[in-house]
Amino acid sequence: MRSVTFLPSYRKVDVARGSTILDAAQRAGLNINVVCGGQGKCGKCVVFVQSGRTEFDKQKYLRFFSEDELSKGACLACETTVQGDLKVFIPESTIIQEQKILVEGRDKGIEFHPSVRKYYVELQPPTLIDPSPDLTRLLWGVQRSGGPVAEKIYVPLEVMREIPNLLRHSDWKVTGTIALVPGGYRLIDLQENDTSKRIFGAAVDLGSTTVVVYLWDLVSGKVVAVASNYNKQISCGEDILARVNFARKNGLTKLQTLAAESINVALTAASNTAGIDREDIYEVVVAGNTVMTHMLLGIDPAYIIAEPYVPVVQRALSVAASRIGIAGNQNCGLFAFPAVSDFIGGDIIADILSCGMSKREEISLLIDIGTNFEVVLGNKEWMFSCAGAAGPALEGGEVLFGMRANPGAIEKITIDPFTLDPLYTTINNIKPRGITGSGLIDLLAELLSACVIDRTGRINTGIENKRIRTGQHCPEFVVAWASETDIGKDIVITENDIKNLIMSKASIHAACVILMKEAGVSRHDISTIFFAGAFGNYLDKKNATIIGLIPEIELDMIRNIGNGAITGANLALINRRERKALDEIAAKIAYIELNAEPSFMDEYTSSTFLPHTDLTLFPMVQQLLDSCRLRKG
Amino acid sequence: MEYDLNFSWTGTIGHVVIGATRADGGTRKTSYTLGGGTSLPYLDNNPSSPSPLVALEICDNPEFWSPIIRRFCGDLIHSTSDWAKTAETVYGADLVRLYLTSTRVRNFSDIVSVGKTIESVLDATALPLIIEGSNEPGIDSDVFQKCGETGQDERFLLGTAEASRYRSIAAAALAYDHSLIAQSPIDVNLAKQLNILLREIGVQQDHIMIDPYTGALGYGLEYSFSAMERIRFSALKGDTDLAMPMICSAIDSLNIKEVREADPALQDEMAMQWEFYTGIAAAVAGAEIICVRHPKTVRMLKNAFADMKNNAGFSGVK
Amino acid sequence: MALKALDIYKLLPKKNCKECGDPTCLTFAMKLASGKADVDLCPYLDDQAKSVLGATTRPPIRLIKLGVGERSFAVGEESVLYRHDKTFYHPPGLLFKVSDTQSAEEITAATIRVRDETLTRVGTDLRFNGIAIENTSGSPAVYAHAVATVEENADLPLVLIAKNTEALNAALIQVGSYQPLIHAATKENFREMCAIAKKHNCPLAVKAHGLDDITSLVKECLAEGVKKLVLDLCPQSLGNYITLSTAIRQLAISRAVPDLGYPVYIDATHPSLQDAAIALGIVKYASVIISPPLSPASSKAALTLRQNIYTDPQKPIQMNPGLYRVGTPGKDAPVLMTVNFSLTFFTLQGYLESSRVPCFLLIVDTEGLSVLTAVAAGKLNETLVRDSIRKFNVENEVSHKTLIIPGYSAPLSGMIEEATGWKVLVGPRDAAEIGEFLHEEWKK
Incomplete structure (x- = not known):
């Protein structure tokens, strides 16, 4: 064994010689950024080996490092093997940052009414005069303490077996845990003495890249801790498709275990932060996409991704958490969100729940953007949905200096229309390392307003400005000079980057239009656009409209709901009525297969323009650009 | 009773003028005004529409x-110059389209020769000209500048602007008052996008002809035909960014298998029929200039177009 | 105008009873809107809703079948003026016309050409459809003999063109049960013609000038009980034809004049404008086009144009993915990769053949998308290229590992190199330049 010590936290683990630094870090509970799943492709898992012997092919990965970084022992955690005892420094940018998470259920005036509760009862011991059976005595006690009607509570055999001894051993002072499950009320646990203050629930967003957990005190109705962790399945494949293929080759068990483990790591971290015992977690609510949910439950996902794209289950499922390896109380229940189709999964149902569009009379448009995007249009009566591949550009992938929302990422940019000098802010206000999705959207809108690019995204190389130059393959615009950056290189956006971004935004806009056409509504009929997913709070609504990512409506009517999946999971955890509505929402949604939609390519092509080929759909943007140009002359 | 087809069109195809006569300061024997259509091709009932x-x-x-x-x-x-002359005198073409293929030789730099070639063609024929410039971004600017300058006052139609390279040709067209061809790959949206790009750098609608890129018969015409119909349709519906006349040149026609591999005795006829069928379809879809390479296709098309323009006989349509 | 799913949904009971087989009324409405379900599947629709929904589905132009057996064909049932709105469904029949005054050899030769000639394009066999026999002689016996000559040589759909009812009767005794098209009923003779058509239950062409005359003639024939009609507009010029056929199509599909909802017939015979008439017939709504036997060049062009116009413009034609050879490439021949959009394939293949550089063409499955759109949609990616190289055993065919990719896929070059281990050369964006590229770049 070799020991690896991670700085600056001084966490230490022992690993076998030949393990990767990535393995070691994961075992130490450090969440390293591995966008590519540890294949040496993304260059995001940069660490600095301060001492000790390693093996790493510097030449092969030269492109990811500056001179300066190499001299400090920079290497890729996923491609470096541990040969001796090591000291490894992990820069902040390499650690997966906890997302800024939004709206908590309580803020929206949602009544706190969880599905699982504890009741402390002090019972009179039986006598010859009062010889009613133990169970009756217990359930009557629960009812008297405000619990459900005794006759309606079902008691499983395992708990029944505990009752006689436990009652007597505790001197008739016990705490019962009652859960509302699809079949009715259920006594899921019985403990000695008063533990009624110790009941916690977890809401989980099971994403294909990250897992986010909110730990709730189910007595006070407060969030006690939040934790996130990368999804360990990444090691079995970067994207969903790769993982389903992995599952096909007898890998389902491993994927199931990894999904559960990923949740467990976050649960443990959250429990540690909050200083609670994992045994006191009685319910876990999981919102995940269709494939993730299938894998977590150990259901074969193979048929979801091939024509005709049918999931195995669509309704919400309640199971014992222990059966799928989720660590909590031994009787902890797990509730998984329902799905609509291959792409419209529990995460999207959670978005719908959290934005409330399924309760509204007016028509809303919900857009969830990640590597894939999902769009839902509708109101309380009807909903249409569709999904497609946006490509990773809007998340910062496939863009030369694109990056996730980690420290050093440029998230906001404006450009002086005359000097073309940009003004930007980065996450944590440190020197820039790259540009996030929201920064890229700003950049596109600003470059367009400043006439640096034309409406197809081509850079006008005729402009005399040192920021506009021809790079290795194509023209590019310099956003930050090497001297201002943290990476010792000029941060640029190339014409190819811009094309990738336009392709991504075009797919999303085209999908919106397809739904609007199917429903026969125009942009004027849309009351609100809800944004969920990758951008969190930072998306600039105006710039998103300028580039034609979304249909143009009043800017005030565009709302960011951030991580709607976790918000929805929170709601379903703390309010039983919200949870009950889920199956109904899922049943209401009609899914449109974009691949089978002959007009999709047409809508796509007309959207590959800034903002759109049909300028009459973007009157505000048109006016704005005209005035920009007028000012510029 | 007369039936009104009631397509409820609101748009008109804009005019583009090619060629300048002495009266206009040029040296051409005639000048053509294209466009002006208010309905589907041949349904205008307007004898003056060309x-x-x-x-x-x-x-x-x-x-x-x-x-x-x-x-x-x-x-x-x-x-x-002799070739250009026979186009007019022997084969009866309305226009000569000169491709400056000399500029496609590697490392071409003899810009002066471009001017000389154009001058010789201007001397050889009195027909209005379409000049097809270079194909190489590196020399575009110089070549188009020279084309524009040499043809000053002649109102050339200059080719070809594409979404990826339109600035040099637009500059030459603007400086010397020529019109230009805007080519996009078989798609109504892409055609519109290019027209917007050109408008935004100052090229007026009446100086643009749309080339929707015409695939040869059997090799893309199935898409080109509908792309052209959609452009015309959108223009008549009132989309001014598509309301320009169209030019069509199925340049691949003579390279396709059916023509290339035809029995040598039949090859000319095969080439002519291939260009002819393509030309008829393009005209019906809305093209107002049809370009061909086989000299004998010219008369075949002109005869057919004359009869297509002739709406003799009672039709009962308003 | 077709109804939107949501409009249909508003007419449905919104019970989500699932009795139609769909999970919700909304999904059923979507199927109705796209014509994938029948209104009658819903047990709770009232008659009014049914009639509203039903009216939008009945085809505005009748389907008419010519001939019997393998070579029979049906025309009509079109619903749009522009093929990009939907598509054109039933390609026109192209028939060779012979006259009973021609020699038996000539008639036989024309018949055999229609019987045997096949042009195979993009995996489809294209053929002429039948023979039209004109009674020029005026003699019933001569006509019957000519019809018999055709009939002896092939079972083809026929058009019987005769003014003389006796001649028609003589011909129909032999071929009346084979659904020939009888040409033509006019204002003067429609009663007799209708009687003949009814007797043999054959389709009948009606012939008149102008829309009013043709409409009233259709009405007369319908009144006589003949429902299988085809319209001969006898245009005076090509321009006249375009106007008339467009008007008929528009008035029929808009249901403004339902009596014009029949397929259109055109006789393209003309001393100099025959090819123009055929081409116009194909692009402008004709369903039966007759002409004297065409030259080889005209034949190919006409069949190809018909195939083009009756291809759905929204659906790309696809090639089978695989490794194709151009010439006889050796172990050191270049390998070019491109997509399986047929147009891309044929264009590239054409230029490759004329470049005279033997090579391999690796066609990968992008579901028929062109290079540009396949890259945009993520369909063309390094995994697909890698898997295709393996699947089609490219490494066994050549002794090198260099792949030429299309110019528009240049952004993928690095990823393809990494995924495949092959060296990638980015080719030109325009197929026309591939010859020069191979000569200059590959030879290096």
């Missing part, structure tokens, strides 16, 4: 030209 024009395509370096034409034209092709 029949499609037929342009014969020639070039100044025949190395890049189809062997079928090289064989048919013989020595003619070695003199660009």
Whole structure:
């Protein structure tokens, strides 16, 4: 064994010689950024080996490092093997940052009414005069303490077996845990003495890249801790498709275990932060996409991704958490969100729940953007949905200096229309390392307003400005000079980057239009656009409209709901009525297969323009650009 | 009773003028005004709306030209000016489209020769001209500048602007008052996008002809036909960014298998029919200039266009 | 105008009873809107809703079948003026016309050409459809003999063109049960013609000038009980034809004049404008086009144009993915990769053949998308290229590992190199330049 010590936290683990630094870090509970799943492709898992012997092919990965970084022992955690005892420094940018998470259920005036509760009862011991059976005595006690009607509570055999001894051993002072499950009320646990203050629930967003957990005190109705962790399945494949293929080759068990483990790591971290015992977690609510949910439950996902794209289950499922390896109380229940189709999964149902569009009379448009995007249009009566591949550009992938929302990422940019000098802010206000999705959207809108690019995204190389130059393959615009950056290189956006971004935004806009056409509504009929997913709070609504990512409506009517999946999971955890509505929402949604939609390519092509080929759909943007140009002359 | 087809069109195809006569300061014997259509092609009932024009395509370096034409034209092709002259006098073309293929030789730099070639063609024929410039971004600016300058006051139609390179040609067209061809790959949206790009750098609608890129019969015409119909349709529906007349040149026609591999005895006829069927379909879809390379296709098309323009006989349609 | 799913949904009971087989009324409405379900599947629709929904589905132009057996064909049932709105469904029949005054050899030769000639394009066999026999002689016996000559040589759909009812009767005794098209009923003779058509239950062409005359003639024939009609507009010029056929199509599909909802017939015979008439017939709504036997060049062009116009413009034609050879490539021949959009394939193949550089063409499955759109949609990616190289055993065919990719896929070059281990050369964006590219770049 070799020991690896991670700085600056001084966490230490022992690993076998030949393990990767990535393995070691994961075992130490450090969440390293591995966008590519540890294949040496993304260059995001940069660490600095301060001492000790390693093996790493510097030449092969030269492109990811500056001179300066190499001299400090920079290497890729996923491609470096541990040969001796090591000291490894992990820069902040390499650690997966906890997302800024939004709206908590309580803020929206949602009544706190969880599905699982504890009741402390002090019972009179039986006598010859009062010889009613133990169970009756217990359930009557629960009812008297405000619990459900005794006759309606079902008691499983395992708990029944505990009752006689436990009652007597505790001197008739016990705490019962009652859960509302699809079949009715259920006594899921019985403990000695008063533990009624110790009941916690977890809401989980099971994403294909990250897992986010909110730990709730189910007595006070407060969030006690939040934790996130990368999804360990990444090691079995970067994207969903790769993982389903992995599952096909007898890998389902491993994927199931990894999904559960990923949740467990976050649960443990959250429990540690909050200083609670994992045994006191009685319910876990999981919102995940269709494939993730299938894998977590150990259901074969193979048929979801091939024509005709049918999931195995669509309704919400309640199971014992222990059966799928989720660590909590031994009787902890797990509730998984329902799905609509291959792409419209529990995460999207959670978005719908959290934005409330399924309760509204007016028509809303919900857009969830990640590597894939999902769009839902509708109101309380009807909903249409569709999904497609946006490509990773809007998340910062496939863009030369694109990056996730980690420290050093440029998230906001404006450009002086005359000097073309940009003004930007980065996450944590440190020197820039790259540009996030929201920064890229700003950049596109600003470059367009400043006439640096034309409406197809081509850079006008005729402009005399040192920021506009021809790079290795194509023209590019310099956003930050090497001297201002943290990476010792000029941060640029190339014409190819811009094309990738336009392709991504075009797919999303085209999908919106397809739904609007199917429903026969125009942009004027849309009351609100809800944004969920990758951008969190930072998306600039105006710039998103300028580039034609979304249909143009009043800017005030565009709302960011951030991580709607976790918000929805929170709601379903703390309010039983919200949870009950889920199956109904899922049943209401009609899914449109974009691949089978002959007009999709047409809508796509007309959207590959800034903002759109049909300028009459973007009157505000048109006016704005005209005035920009007028000012510029 | 007369039936009103009631398409409820609101738009009109804009005008583009090609060629300048002495009265306009040029040296051409005629000048063409294209566009003006208010309905589907041939349904205008407007005797003054023009029949499609037929342009014969020639070039100044025949190395890049189809062997079928090289064989048919013989020595003619070695003199660009003689070739241009026969286009008018022998084959009856309405326009000559000159491809400056000499600029496609690697490392071409003799810009002066471009001017000389164009001058010789201007001297050889009195027909209005379409000049097809370079194909190489590196020399675009100089070549188009020279084309524009040489043809000052002649109102050329300059080719070809694409979404990826339109600035040099637009600059030349603007500076010397020529019109230009805006080509996009078989798609109504892409055609519109390019027109917007050109408008935004100052090229007026009446100086643009749309080239929707015409695939040869059997090799893309199935898409081109609908792309053209959609452009015309959108224009008539009132979309001014598509309301320009169209030019169509199925340049691949002589390279496709059916023509290339035809029995040598039948090859000329195969080439002509291939261009002819394509030309008829394009005209019906809305093209107002049809370009061909086989000299004998010119008259075939002109005869057919004359009869298509003739709406003799009672039809009962308003 | 077709109804939107949501409009249909508003007419449905919104019970989500699932009795139609769909999970919700909304999904059923979507199927109705796209014509994938029948209104009658819903047990709770009232008659009014049914009639509203039903009216939008009945085809405005009748389907008419000519001939019997393998070579029979049906025309009509079109619903749009522009093929990009939907598509054109039933390609026109192209028939060779012979006259009973021609020699038996000539008639036989024309018949055999229609029987045997096949042009195979993009995996489809294209053929002429039948023979039209004109009674020029005026003699019933001669006519019957000519019809018999055709009939002896092939079972083809026929058009019987005769003014003389006796001649028609003589012909129909032999071929009346084979659904020939009888040409033509006019204002003067429609009663007799209708009687003949009814007797043999054959389709009948009605012939008149102008829309009013043709409409009233259709009405007369319908009144006589003949429902299988085809319209001969006898245009005076090509321009006249375009106007008339467009008007008929528009008035029929808009249901403004339902009596014009029949397929259109055109006789393209003309001393100099025959090819123009055929081409116009194909692009402008004709369903039966007759002409004297065409030259080889005209034949190919006409069949190809018909195939083009009756291809759905929204659906790309696909090639089978695989490794194709151009010429006889050796172990050191270049390998070019491109997509399986047929147009891309044929264009590239054409230029490759004329470049005279033997090579391999690796066609990968992008579901028929062109290079540009396949890259945009993520369909063309390094995994697909890698898997295709393996699947089609490219490494066994050549002794090198260099792949030429299309110019528009240049952004993928690095990823393809990494995924495949092959060296990638980015080719030109325009197929026309591939010859020069191979000569200059590959030879290096």
